[in-house]
Amino acid sequence: MSDHVLETTDLVAGYLPGVNILNGCSVHVDRGELVGIIGPNGAGKSTLLKAIFGLVNVRSGTITLDGRDITGMKPDRLVSAGVGFVPQTENVFPRLTIRENLEMGCYQNPRLFGERLEFVAGLFPELASRLGQRAGGLSGGERQMVAMSRALMMDPQVLLLDEPSAGLSPVRQDETFLNVARINAAGVSVLIVEQNARRALQICDRGYVLDQGRDAYVGPGHQLLEDPEVVRLYLGTLAEDHTAG
Ligand SMILES: Nc1ncnc2c1ncn2[C@@H]1O[C@H](COP(=O)(O)OP(=O)(O)O)[C@@H](O)[C@H]1O
Numbered sequence: 001m002s003d004h005v006l007e008t009t010d011l012v013a014g015y016l017p018g019v020n021i022l023n024g025c026s027v028h029v030d031r032g033e034l035v036g037i038i039g040p041n042g043a044g045k046s047t048l049l050k051a052i053f054g055l056v057n058v059r060s061g062t063i064t065l066d067g068r069d070i071t072g073m074k075p076d077r078l079v080s081a082g083v084g085f086v087p088q089t090e091n092v093f094p095r096l097t098i099r100e101n102l103e104m105g106c107y108q109n110p111r112l113f114g115e116r117l118e119f120v121a122g123l124f125p126e127l128a129s130r131l132g133q134r135a136g137g138l139s140g141g142e143r144q145m146v147a148m149s150r151a152l153m154m155d156p157q158v159l160l161l162d163e164p165s166a167g168l169s170p171v172r173q174d175e176t177f178l179n180v181a182r183i184n185a186a187g188v189s190v191l192i193v194e195q196n197a198r199r200a201l202q203i204c205d206r207g208y209v210l211d212q213g214r215d216a217y218v219g220p221g222h223q224l225l226e227d228p229e230v231v232r233l234y235l236g237t238l239a240e241d242h243t244a245g
């Protein structure tokens with residue numbers, strides 16, 4: 001068993017021929033860790049998660065899960081291998097109830113449903129009491145809770161979250177960061193991408209700054225928050241963007 005539950009090494013990936021978005025990106029998540037990826041808009045944060053989850057072609061470099069090469073694996077196989085992914089948008093089935101959304105989360109292994117429902121209900125009792133409600137009628141924060149719970153139904157080794165706080169009011173953002181910390185405290189390794197950089201680094205064990213498709217800085221969350229270069233280059237403007245938006 002590797003300490004790195006998830007690791008990318010020199011990842012190069014992109015959408016259009018000849019245009020690389022990830023330019024040699026190396027990040028890892030240790031077992032039980034909460035790791036944040038911050039960086040300017042367009043840095044390639046979502047592309048990194050999509051490449052890990054088999055949604056963007058990897059041109060070179062490798063991705064391993066618990067030491068096993070998963071580069072180029074398709075999303076459905078990655079889910080059964082232990083990768084959970086919550087995309088930034090359209091991450092719930094709005095016409096389905098909360099319960100049905102959770103069932104979709106473990107359609108590959110429906111026998112897990114009862115046990116996993118207990119796990120997510122322990123994390124989010126407010127969802128458990130409303131299983132019959134349609135996901136489309138929920139608030140943005142509640143929908144994020146459903147989306148994260150859906151991804152937890154297969155008991156993933158690592159959970160990938162793309163900007164869970166995006167589009168939420170400040171109070172709901174705070175709740176969402178607390179929810180992410182709660183999921184991690186329950187033993188789930190998490191890789192979270194966030195534009196709300198300060199808030200993300202506050203809850204993360206370690207953070208990476210992604211810039212132009214490369215890991216530019218890495219360190220403990222609190223250390224990055226106090227690093228003058230990181231503050232000058234990334235946190236100042238991001239913080240302004242954030243309050244402006
Ligand atoms: N489906 C796509 N096709 C082509 N280019 C894309 C696509 N999605 C994203 N890009 C480009 O990839 C770059 C990085 O995007 P993204 O990973 O979404 O950045 P971030 O999440 O850090 O804001 C941007 O220049 C963006 O325009």
Ligand SMILES: [Mg+2]
Pocket residue numbers: 045046047163
């Ligand atoms: Mg993004």
